[in-house]
Amino acid sequence: xxxxxxxxxxxSAIEIFEKVANIELKKSNLQIKKSTAPSNEISIIIGITxxxxxxxxxxxxxxxAQRIVSCMMPDASQERQTAYMESAxxxxxxMITGRATVLLAGKEKVIYITPPYVAIGMNNKDAQFLExxxxxxxxxxxxxxxxxxxxxxxx
Amino acid sequence: MATILLADDISFIKMVQKxxxxxxxxxxxxxxxxxxEVIEKYKKLKPDVVIMDITMPKxxxxxxxxxxxxxxxxxxxxxxxxxxQYQLIIDAIKAGAKDFVVKPFDPKRLALAIxxxxx
Numbered sequence: 015x016x017x018x019x020x021x022x023x024x025x026s027a028i029e030i031f032e033k034v035a036n037i038e039l040k041k042s043n044l045q046i047k048k049s050t051a052p053s054n055e056i057s058i059i060i061g062i063t064x065x066x067x068x069x070x071x072x073x074x075x076x077x078x079a080q081r082i083v084s085c086m087m088p089d090a091s092q093e094r095q096t097a098y099m100e101s102a103x104x105x106x107x108x109m110i111t112g113r114a115t116v117l118l119a120g121k122e123k124v125i126y127i128t129p130p131y132v133a134i135g136m137n138n139k140d141a142q143f144l145e146x147x148x149x150x151x152x153x154x155x156x157x158x159x160x161x162x163x164x165x166x167x168x169x
Numbered sequence: 170m171a172t173i174l175l176a177d178d179i180s181f182i183k184m185v186q187k188x189x190x191x192x193x194x195x196x197x198x199x200x201x202x203x204x205x206e207v208i209e210k211y212k213k214l215k216p217d218v219v220i221m222d223i224t225m226p227k228x229x230x231x232x233x234x235x236x237x238x239x240x241x242x243x244x245x246x247x248x249x250x251x252x253x254q255y256q257l258i259i260d261a262i263k264a265g266a267k268d269f270v271v272k273p274f275d276p277k278r279l280a281l282a283i284x285x286x287x288x
Contacts, residue, residue: 109272
């Protein structure tokens with residue numbers, strides 16, 4: 015996987031968090047891992063198809079996800095925020111990935127993404143991660159960290 | 170009052186769209202979570218406008234839009250997707266979408282797209 019393919023995800027994550035949740039993200043670490051398996055207990059998995067193929071896995075700690083959602087729905091009750099938590103963080107992952115595909119596709123290519131799959135727990139047996147060299151980016155925010163694991167290549 | 174059918178697999182997005190559209194005086198008459206469901210609900214509800222995501226299970230939004238337009242060539246469908254890629258926008262408009270609104274959407278932009286579609 016070429017390192018340049020990670021930049022659209024970094025740019026998009028910073029932009030979408032700012033726009034949708036008014037949260038400033040700062041890139042704090044970048045490393046190569048052996049698979050897309052996440053480091054945190056709540057993860058959102060999105061597949062990539064079309065002129066590129068791969069997988070993106072976003073992960074947060076539970077309390078970080080809750081606080082992000084509270085920023086996305088500031089006027090909602092805590093009950094309502096909890097009810098929408100998985101869906102709200104799925105929408106963030108969808109928008110970050112979607113925005114990144116716009117940057118990757120240019121004018122000629124078409125890239126599709128799969129509906130987000132939310133996996134709860136570190137040993138979730140239904141979650142399918144790719145055992146391939148993965149670029150892992152960690153961001154910090156005032157509410158904790160976000161990890162984005164990306165495997166992507168042109169088809 | 171114009172009636173709207175929302176199609177998106179993410180319930181949070183539909184909740185935000187519904188709040189925004191109802192504040193602007195539109196009536197959300199139905200919601201669908203996949204491409205098959207939106208076709209069925211279109212037949213039943215005959216809404217004035219459909220707000221259609223692209224990435225959905227069972228059938229994607231572009232194919233669902235084509236299926237609805239085969240049933241009703243006057244259907245007004247606005248695509249609202251995070252996949253704001255040049256080629257997908259061109260494909261959607263060529264296939265009959267009235268407009269393409271990129272997520273995260275600006276409420277005013279969505280309202281303008283609906284107004285334009287209703288004219």
